Amino acid sequence: MIPETIAALSTPAGSGGIAIIRLSGPRAHAIVEQVFRPWPLRPDFFHLYLGYFYDPVSNRNLDQVLVTLMPPGRSYTGEAMAEIHCHGGAYNSKKILTLLFSLGAQIAAPGEFTKRAYLSGRLDLTQAEAVASLIAAESEAELAAATAQLAGGLSDCISRMLISINQLLAAVEVEIDLLAEEGLNYSRENLTDPLVKLERQCRELLDSYQRGRILQTGIKVVLAGRPNVGKSSLLNALLAEDRVLVSSISGTTRDIVSAPLEIAGIKVELSDTAGLDKPQAELEALGMARTERWLEQAGLILLVFDQSRALNDFDDELYAKIKAKSHLLLLNKDDLEPVITAAQLQERFSYQGPVLRCVGARERVDISEVIAGITSFIKSRTTVFPDSVMICQQRHFDLLSKVSEALGRALALAYETVPLIDMLAEELHQIRFHLLKITGREHDASEGLLDIIFSQFCVGK
Ligand SMILES: Nc1nc2c(ncn2[C@@H]2O[C@H](COP(=O)(O)OP(=O)(O)OP(=O)(O)O)[C@@H](O)[C@H]2O)c(=O)[nH]1
Ligand SMILES: [Mg+2]
DSSP, X not given: OOOOOXXXXXXXXXXXXXXXXXXXXXXXXXXXXXXEESOOSSOOTTOOEEEEEEXXXXXXXXXXXXXXXXXXXXXXXXXXXXXXXXXXXXXXXXXXXXXXXXXXXXXXXXXXHHHHHHHTTXXXXXXXXHHHHHHXXXXXXXHHHHHHHHTTHXXXXXXXXXXXXXXXXXXXXXXXXXXXXXXXXXXXXXXXXXXXXXXXXXHHHHXXXXXXXXXXXXXXXXXXXXXXXXXXXXXXXXXXXXXXXXXXXXXOOOSXXXXXXXXTTEEEEEEEOOOOSSOOSHHHHHHHHHHHHHHHTOSEEEEEEEXXXXXXXXXXXXXXXXXTSOEEEXXXXXXXXXXXXXXXXXXXXXXXXXXXXXXXXXXXXXXXXXXXXXXHHHHHHHOOOTTOOOOOOHHHHHHHHHHHHHHHHHHHHHTSSSOOHHHHHHHHHHHHHHHHHHTTOGGGHHHHHHHHHHHTSOTTO
């Protein structure tokens, strides 16, 4: 079936300097030829032509535009494509699109250009997913992960794992054929070594998901502590704006206040909470209950202390509540006479991490140490080693989890006194299928394998 030629506005709807309309499909060039003048005698591909877009019925020019044509096989979708760069008024671009539809172009469905790129083999599924992530990226790190995935980082990694599984599977299938005649002649290490290596690669990818999730969804950082220690002042300082109420009255903050921020290229949702203490009144108790619920969802808790105030039993209770979560301690009110020190906090709570300081008086606080502390925490959770690939999508995580489980079962079978070769082959087929599914090539599952198996036979057999 000949695909339809589709058209859509590729730039955001609304007014702007320039709008870009794209067409893709077998009639893309022919449709533009009907409405663009002067039409070049022999158009070059990837050349920008300046001319007029006109209405063939009234024969009137509608807009001065730039047009470029791309040939099948060398465009984003893999089909013949055309781009029209017109003036960006919402009405203007709509008029041009309407004319293209009247000439036979169809309205493109959401994501249809990328879907066509996938169907024509220009992108595999991980790369197509990366296009959506790249467009949705809201931070430097997210953008970098999406760009690496679009460049084929994950696809290459999956391809290398597939080569290894294919070789193993081909050897095992040949072994099954020969087993009846000659007995098993494949060494156990030849089975287990590649499986162990694959299992390690798979685990590394699964571990990277946690890092990937932080890149994508960001991290919730929650300021917590006793009342009046300066949490709200710190939130204002970190946001560099007078966002929440600050007062010397204990229990000023009752509700959670959250604000977005970017630290170390990562989206941070910073929350101020009601100070935790033995509640004196109903409203205070409600605020504290809310804080405790919020703490459960925190990716990082900054537990704030006032260095001019002695610790008591409630501080131990409070620390016990948060110690299972990722946390950093912060000593505030650096300008006041110290009653507690960083070393005392570390000793009392058996806390190994750094005690951050918020230096300076309240109006001119220096929060660089706090930012550095949050940054190094984020880096420890998101570090990408130079050659490592990250997975950011739940779909990839689910499929790789299945691969990991099947690898575990395959290894157990390979370690049996007599390796259970038939069952092992079944697990290897499963692994191969799930890996192919990640890049959207599961339909290759049977075709590709035959070639690999027969390539193991010698000529003449
Ligand atoms: N001297 C000094 N005072 C500070 C500092 N930071 C905050 N304060 C003061 O401490 C008081 C309490 O500050 P907040 O920021 O409202 O404290 P909080 O922890 O949010 O208090 P609650 O909302 O009651 O839990 C205010 O009077 C602040 O001006 C500091 O670094 N030095
Ligand atoms: Mg407060």
